[in-house]
Amino acid sequence: MNVDIGNALASEASPGVSRASLERLDEQVAEAHERIERGMENAEHGYEALNLPERTDPDEIRAAVEPVADAEALVTVGIGGSSLGAATIVDALESDTETVFLDNVDPDWISRRLESLPLEKTAINVVSRSGTTAETLANFLVVREAFDSAGVDWTERTIVTTGDAGPLCDLADRHDLPSLKVPDGVPGRFSALSAVGMVAAAVCGHDLEALLEGAAAERETLAGSLFDCPAYAYGATAYALDQRGAGTNAVMPYAESLETFAEWFAQLWAESLGKDELGQTPVRALGVTDQHSQLQLYRAGPRDKLVTFLIAGTNEDRPIPETQVEDLAYLGDSTLGDLLKAEFEATEASLAAAGRPNVRLEIEQIDEYELGGLLYSMEAACVLAGELYGVNTFEQPAVEWAKKATRGLLGGGEFEEANAVAEKTELRVER
Amino acid sequence: MNVDIGNALASEASPGVSRASLERLDEQVAEAHERIERGMENAEHGYEALNLPERTDPDEIRAAVEPVADAEALVTVGIGGSSLGAATIVDALESDTETVFLDNVDPDWISRRLESLPLEKTAINVVSRSGTTAETLANFLVVREAFDSAGVDWTERTIVTTGDAGPLCDLADRHDLPSLKVPDGVPGRFSALSAVGMVAAAVCGHDLEALLEGAAAERETLAGSLFDCPAYAYGATAYALDQRGAGTNAVMPYAESLETFAEWFAQLWAESLGKDELGQTPVRALGVTDQHSQLQLYRAGPRDKLVTFLIAGTNEDRPIPETQVEDLAYLGDSTLGDLLKAEFEATEASLAAAGRPNVRLEIEQIDEYELGGLLYSMEAACVLAGELYGVNTFEQPAVEWAKKATRGLLGGGEFEEANAVAEKTELRVER
Structure with missing residues (x-):
């Protein structure tokens, strides 16, 4: 550049x-x-992202996607940093693989996207470090159900990218799914050049070595x-x-x-x-x-x-x-x-x-x-x-509040943030 | 609302x-x-846009798209206000018609979009008030050529929306194309509820009366x-x-x-x-x-x-x-x-x-x-x-400069604006 x-x-x-x-x-x-x-030398949180060109192993990523080498379409289930890096790479480069990114929970839209996919030739790329991201897990459950309904075994078509523990990690173990790691010390928005961004690139047949x-x-x-x-x-x-x-x-x-x-x-x-x-x-x-x-x-x-x-x-x-x-x-x-x-x-x-x-x-x-x-x-x-x-580049504390409120609103526990929703000040002008 | x-x-x-x-x-x-x-009462420039709900004639628009009633796909050739209103309507509403908006001149992208379309079942919606918008006319020439190459008569598939005069108006006359008018007094960005935005909606089978x-x-x-x-x-x-x-x-x-x-x-x-x-x-x-x-x-x-x-x-x-x-x-x-x-x-x-x-x-x-x-x-x-x-809401004088410079750079006449391009101040940092 x-x-x-x-x-x-x-x-x-x-x-x-x-x-x-x-x-x-x-x-x-x-x-x-x-x-x-x-920070890079000491592999400090965040700075570690700038070491990815040497740390990421393209062979490991290619091996993980080998079971879906026949895929004509790829659905990536992830949001924010678990989606945008992959989307940036595959949207920039030409490929014959159809790519869909489920990075929203709009039901109309999800249903239409799933209907348009040839599920028996579709691979699933699910990405969440914690394995508990509400949008991603809800969408993954919906995608699995769509595969089940179509009589396609989702465990044969899914690649998981997640952290060292959590529900997605357990799921990969239980079903023996190909599984890659969200690298430690690398915030999602800095993870395009790790498995987080590169699984999709590998499925689409792009040159991982050249990216790195x-x-x-x-x-x-x-x-x-x-x-x-x-x-x-x-x-x-x-x-x-x-x-x-x-x-x-x-x-x-x-x-x-x-x-x-x-x-x-x-x-x-x-x-x-x-x-x-x-x-x-x-x-x-x-x-x-x-x-x-x-x-x-x-x-x-x-x-x-x-x-x-x-x-x-x-x-x-x-x-x-x-x-x-x-x-x-x-x-x-x-x-x-x-x-x-x-x-x-x-x-x-x-x-x-x-x-x-x-x-x-x-x-x-x-x-x-x-x-x-x-x-x-x-x-x-x-x-x-x-x-x-002079800010802390690698944290995002302000998004936590809304996550807790969402969870509280859906009955996923007691969170005082959820109460604030009911107390909204209104000044309505109606038709 | x-x-x-x-x-x-x-x-x-x-x-x-x-x-x-x-x-x-x-x-x-x-x-x-x-x-x-x-302003509305006197049909003044700009304010006239707010009269469109009564002024737009849905029957006229439906008659214009009648010749392409069999269309399975629609390519709209327009940019800015000649594209975004139509795109907003058809993206918001569900339909079986595939819609493509050529609102950029990126050659890679245009070629891929055109390759994906079933041209014999595709309608063309070309929109430019002046009939001289460089991007729109260049794209329209490219689309026509693609239809010619595929042996599909573009004159049977094209609806023109333009002003009272200009190259697109002449073209519509010469080939007897269905033609609608960009309404006087309505800037492009305010024209969604006229033929500019509603031809696409009509081709997709949406309820024009309900929009109005x-x-x-x-x-x-x-x-x-x-x-x-x-x-x-x-x-x-x-x-x-x-x-x-x-x-x-x-x-x-x-x-x-x-x-x-x-x-x-x-x-x-x-x-x-x-x-x-x-x-x-x-x-x-x-x-x-x-x-x-x-x-x-x-x-x-x-x-x-x-x-x-x-x-x-x-x-x-x-x-x-x-x-x-x-x-x-x-x-x-x-x-x-x-x-x-x-x-x-x-x-x-x-x-x-x-x-x-x-x-x-x-x-x-x-x-x-x-x-x-x-x-x-x-x-x-x-x-x-x-x-x-207290601004003039309905003008956009600052975009004229670049239009003249573009034209000058492409040999379309002498424009002093084009000379400024060569005089750019550089401070380059290279890899």
């Missing part, structure tokens, strides 16, 4: 960061880098200066812009297949940095589509945004057929890839011309190697930003 | 709006309502007080919260099929209000999925957000199968619908308990009538907010 932060400089944009400020910030980056390296090699190549760039390391350049710039008023970070890939990446990034950024009333709000956008939706706001709304472009060479191009219509003749000399590239350059320039800060992330093409590098770089950028903010 | 703004009151949240402030704001709402009514009737019922609620009108209650509260620091509006439907609604809302809000350095930034979220992604930030990050929940009765429920696992037994007494509802209530209460402002929008179920009402209400809320901000 390469980064260009030229359009985020104070000479170009407001808010912007001056070169002098970046150099001062670089001293903090050097200290943060030492902290990160130490791409990540390892970025690991080699981690260094004590943001000017030497693309990941740190991005993390430090995003942090500096937030400090100067860009509380929103709109991530805008120019490739449909990277739309899920923007969702993955949004979890990484929000859950890692959103604490102590700090943290930049990630917004998912998509080029060129959102030029016709969000660009007006980005260019002329409040000066509270950094726009992060992500561009990739297109793998396949397609000429635009010629037309006799005079006003459109110019399109006939171009390809769709040319149009996409021109739209990106024009949008980037239009923000720069309006003095709105933006950063460009570049990958050479969309393949396993580049994707592994991109995911790793963003994780390293996020860890660095967490050090600069 | 009903609205509950109780959790946005200053007594409950920070930022929040006090009842006294709401009553003062209500005087501005009364004036704004008069302005809106006058639901909208008309909300039109009847427009009144001189936010306490009498759900749409205004929402628009005024969102505005008041923004004034008090909630510059971000995270819209979080609790139904997968309403995910596209959040995208439609994001365009409506961003493009209408994002000007003069004002405007609230819309963020698309999805319950329950984003509880495991964004909730940490919403509950513990900066106090700069309003969370807008959208809930609907589920049309179909699904029991969670029983399990012997002790820690999960509580799930076995519930349905997925119960779980979804408990998750919503818990999340709403968890934000309230942390003093984070949120608003609840409720629709009875997801059907044509309720959806028409929801779309209309959000448009009316947006028009009201535009009056309160």
Whole structure:
């Protein structure tokens, strides 16, 4: 991954960061880098995620999916960090395997998804570290029942990825299911390059070694200066812009297949940095589509945004057929890839011309190697930003409250949080 | 649609709006309502959108799609307001028709989408007011070529929705294609309830009258007080919260099929209000999925957000199968619908308990009538907010710059904007 932060400089944009400020910030980056390296060496909680390129064993993952080598479809049952990494990888890369991610509990939608799957040729990838995540376990029970109803033995089709103990772990033991471990010390949102993200990639036939090699190549760039390391350049710039008023970070890939990446990034950024009333709000956008939706706001709304472009060479191009219509003749000399590239350059320039800060992330093409590098770089950028903010990047305490309340509401025990639901203040305006 | 703004009151949240402030704001709402009514009566640009429930003719739309009554798939070629309204409607409602929206120019993606379609049973819905939108026309040329290559006569399968003149209008005349009009005075993002959004709904067999009737019922609620009108209650509260620091509006439907609604809302809000350095930034979220992604930030990050929940009765429920696992037994007494509802209530209460402002929008179920009402209400809320901000809600001047630059880059004429692209300031950090 390469980064260009030229359009985020104070000479170009407001808010912007001056070169002098970046150099001062670089001293903090050097200290943060030492902290990160130490955390990695000692396999500390969270920092351990940055060791995954060496720690993950692709052979083990391939062996686990061997029993479902005939799968034409894959249903992944997981939510949040147990789903988004896998979804990002398989949505980015082409494959003949149909993939479904059950990361919500909407009954209409689940029923429709299950009806559309050829169950006898479908593999199940169930992922939960604790083995007790309510949404995931409820969905897994529903999926099992659907397999039972169709007369397909779910124990022959299921791969479990979970922690060292808990209901899913017990279930895998009892039915002798292929089972992989959610790595210790790696929060879900940082686990794309472990079994959590890579089982789905393996079922779809993607090159696991290349994913890890791409990540390892970025690991080699981690260094004590943001000017030497693309990941740190991005993390430090995003942090500096937030400090100067860009509380929103709109991530805008120019490739449909990277739309899920923007969702993955949004979890990484929000859950890692959103604490102590700090943290930049990630917004998912998509080029060129959102030029016709969000660009007006980005260019002329409040000066509270950094726009992060992500561009990739297109793998396949397609000429635009010629037309006799005079006003459109110019399109006939171009390809769709040319149009996409021109739209990106024009949008980037239009923000720069309006003095709105933006950063460009570049990958050479969309393949396993580049994707592994991109995911790793963003994780390293996020860890660095967490050090600069001084927050605990690897915890997510604010989501516990609602989990307890949900459980209490469903009769799963006494939780005072559930009582608060009944005490809601209302001010209703009805039709 | 009903609205509950109780959790946005200053007594409950920070930022929040006090009842006294709401009553003062209500005087501005009364004036704004008069302005809106006058605009509607005089069919003024933009305000005319709120007249669509009476102006749109469902018979005309059904007649236009009659030639493709056998369609098993529909490809809509349009972008921004020419696509999102239609996508919102057909994604929300169930149908057997496969729908594809070509709202991007990514060549890999377009090729894959076209390969997956049964072209001889596919209808084409091409939408562009000017008939010159580069992305739409390029894609339409590509689609036509694909039909030609497959030996399918595209002129038998195409419905055009466009303005009174321009290349698409000429094309429809030349080939005698069924043709509908993008209504005058209605910006694209406000056109869901015209032919722009309803051709797709008609091809999918949805009840067009019910869509319009639901909208008309909300039109009847427009009144001189936010306490009498759900749409205004929402628009005024969102505005008041923004004034008090909630510059971000995270819209979080609790139904997968309403995910596209959040995208439609994001365009409506961003493009209408994002000007003069004002405007609230819309963020698309999805319950329950984003509880495991964004909730940490919403509950513990900066106090700069309003969370807008959208809930609907589920049309179909699904029991969670029983399990012997002790820690999960509580799930076995519930349905997925119960779980979804408990998750919503818990999340709403968890934000309230942390003093984070949120608003609840409720629709009875997801059907044509309720959806028409929801779309209309959000448009009316947006028009009201535009009056309160004092911006020109119905223009989008900031997107023109990039359009000219794109055209210049592709050799479609001399535009000084294109030159700015070459002058980009770089600060590159490479791997």
